[in-house]
Amino acid sequence: MSGNARTSREKWGGNIGFILAAAGSAVGLGNVWRFPFITGQNGGGAFVLVYLLCVLLIGLPIMICETTVGRWAQSDPIGAFGKIEPTPGRRTRTVAVLLFLSAAALLVCRHYGQGAILMILSLTLAVRGWRIIGYFSALVPLVILSYYGTVGGWTIAYFFKGLAHSLNFTTTEGAAEVFHSVEAIPGVSVSYQLGFMSLCAVTIWFGVRQGIELVSKLLLPLLFLLLVVLIIRSVTLPNSGEGIRFLLYPDFGKLSAEGILLAMGHAFFSLSVGLGLLTAYGSYLDADKNILTNSLIIVTLDTGIALLSGLVIFPALFSVGMPIDQGPKLVFQIMPIIFNSIGGSFGWFWSSSFFLLLTIAALTSGISLLEVTVCCLVDHFHFKRRSATVLAAAVISAIGVLCSISFDDWSRLPALQRAITFLFGGAKGSMFDMADKLSSSYLLPIGGLVISLFIGWGWGTDNVVRQLPAHPAAADTPEPSLAARLFWGIAIRVVAPAAIIIVFLHTIGWL
Numbered sequence: 147m148s149g150n151a152r153t154s155r156e157k158w159g160g161n162i163g164f165i166l167a168a169a170g171s172a173v174g175l176g177n178v179w180r181f182p183f184i185t186g187q188n189g190g191g192a193f194v195l196v197y198l199l200c201v202l203l204i205g206l207p208i209m210i211c212e213t214t215v216g217r218w219a220q221s222d223p224i225g226a227f228g229k230i231e232p233t234p235g236r237r238t239r240t241v242a243v244l245l246f247l248s249a250a251a252l253l254v255c256r257h258y259g260q261g262a263i264l265m266i267l268s269l270t271l272a273v274r275g276w277r278i279i280g281y282f283s284a285l286v287p288l289v290i291l292s293y294y295g296t297v298g299g300w301t302i303a304y305f306f307k308g309l310a311h312s313l314n315f316t317t318t319e320g321a322a323e324v325f326h327s328v329e330a331i332p333g334v335s336v337s338y339q340l341g342f343m344s345l346c347a348v349t350i351w352f353g354v355r356q357g358i359e360l361v362s363k364l365l366l367p368l369l370f371l372l373l374v375v376l377i378i379r380s381v382t383l384p385n386s387g388e389g390i391r392f393l394l395y396p397d398f399g400k401l402s403a404e405g406i407l408l409a410m411g412h413a414f415f416s417l418s419v420g421l422g423l424l425t426a427y428g429s430y431l432d433a434d435k436n437i438l439t440n441s442l443i444i445v446t447l448d449t450g451i452a453l454l455s456g457l458v459i460f461p462a463l464f465s466v467g468m469p470i471d472q473g474p475k476l477v478f479q480i481m482p483i484i485f486n487s488i489g490g491s492f493g494w495f496w497s498s499s500f501f502l503l504l505t506i507a508a509l510t511s512g513i514s515l516l517e518v519t520v521c522c523l524v525d526h527f528h529f530k531r532r533s534a535t536v537l538a539a540a541v542i543s544a545i546g547v548l549c550s551i552s553f554d555d556w557s558r559l560p561a562l563q564r565a566i567t568f569l570f571g572g573a574k575g576s577m578f579d580m581a582d583k584l585s586s587s588y589l590l591p592i593g594g595l596v597i598s599l600f601i602g603w604g605w606g607t608d609n610v611v612r613q614l615p616a617h618p619a620a621a622d623t624p625e626p627s628l629a630a631r632l633f634w635g636i637a638i639r640v641v642a643p644a645a646i647i648i649v650f651l652h653t654i655g656w657l
């Protein structure tokens with residue numbers, strides 16, 4: 147980065163701006179839509195406990211790594227990771243060779259897709275070094291936001307349907323019919339998805355302060371307020387205690403290996419870590435802000451809001467005796483029935499408030515995903531911010547259309563299904579399911595693993611610890627204490643990567 151670019155870089159208006167934008171990214175559909183449905187499918191309290199452990203032991207240290215690198219480098223993720231090791235050293239080239247050999251072995255065993263991806267990775271690593279983490283940051287939002295935008299579109303559709311009193315069904319058949327009328331008609335689901343993407347693009351168009359920060363400052367407090375009102379309604383219902391018990395009482399008999407992988411993947415997804423997003427956000431952060439305190443606040447807000455969303459949904463589900471293992475449709479099909487049965491003629495009001503809450507949560511996260519790609523296009527490929535926004539939003543929307551028209555199965559995309567089956571040996575579920583599972587169970591944890599290893603062992607945890615306080619570059623900043631260096635050293639170098647590897651090995655049955 148030139149010195150010039152350094153000084154002209156746009157910055158957050160203040161610490162609150164950064165915290166709200168990062169918390170706005172973290173608090174999203176993951177908290178209000180995904181957390182309740184995967185908790186419902188994986189047995190409740192025990193899953194929640196594993197999730198909390200993953201947040202503290204893995205998510206928090208990686209969040210700190212990402213943010214410190216961004217603030218230190220004052221650059222997009224590609225530039226930031228490249229600045230740590232400008233040309234690939236011996237260790238990096240050895241890793242590249244190992245990856246290359248693994249890719250060749252995969253190709254020989256006819257795993258064409260996996261082999262080709264690993265081959266590209268090994269060559270990129272050999273030539274461009276650890277900038278590869280930054281390329282990953284620019285590309286992963288294309289996968290996540292493609293299906294995230296589909297769900298974001300549904301939330302907008304349901305908000306309007308609530309206002310129009312069209313969510314006044316009281317049976318699961320009625321709920322399925324309305325859901326079908328949004329999800330299964332391509333014209334409808336694609337229009338709402340594009341509407342959602344346009345709102346994200348307009349915000350990013352206006353930049354860091356006037357766009358992201360302003361929207362987060364307005365919307366997050368509103369989201370919190372709506373949540374509190376809904377919780378009060380939910381926990382005062384008859385029999386709500388059962389739901390609270392389901393959420394908080396750990397019954398380990400109901401937890402599977404798949405559930406543990408899901409919990410870990412969800413910690414990454416929910417905190418928005420593993421793809422360098424916080425490196426981009428950290429690069430807009432001034433030196434006088436304390437990264438450790440900020441990260442603790444963001445993690446607390448995100449986890450608190452997930453638990454509070456659980457407190458809206460489970461007490462209400464148990465109170466009206468609805469099934470809890472409904473999967474992705476849970477909040478769309480079940481919540482309006484609940485609101486209608488408890489809210490009487492005000493059912494529409496509770497439903498539209500709930501879907502407004504979901505829309506806000508989705509928007510602040512969708513914006514952040516778009517920002518990472520835009521930040522890389524602007525800093526690394528020298529695009530103008532507005533052209534980068536249009537390009538990134540257009541590409542993501544195009545992939546998103548494929549997710550929108552294939553929520554239930556591949557029947558509308560047979561050629562794509564055949565291609566994926568040829569490359570990867572199978573295409574389970576739908577394009578939507580694949581994008582969801584691929585991003586949270588694999589891409590983000592793998593990204594997190596690489597970041598923690600590269601930062602912990604390559605850059606060195608002392609550099610991270612030195613960046614944690616406010617004014618890290620000031621001459622009178624005290625050297626970090628031995629205890630702090632030891633604690634973060636162990637967390638970043640050992641605990642986070644080991645936990646990720648253990649969960650992966652457990653899932654594939656090697657442990």
Ligand code: PFF
Nearest residue numbers: 172174175176415416418423
């Ligand atoms: N954290 C968001 C949520 O919980 O909905 C989703 C997300 C946003 C994941 C940004 C990853 C990311 F980079």
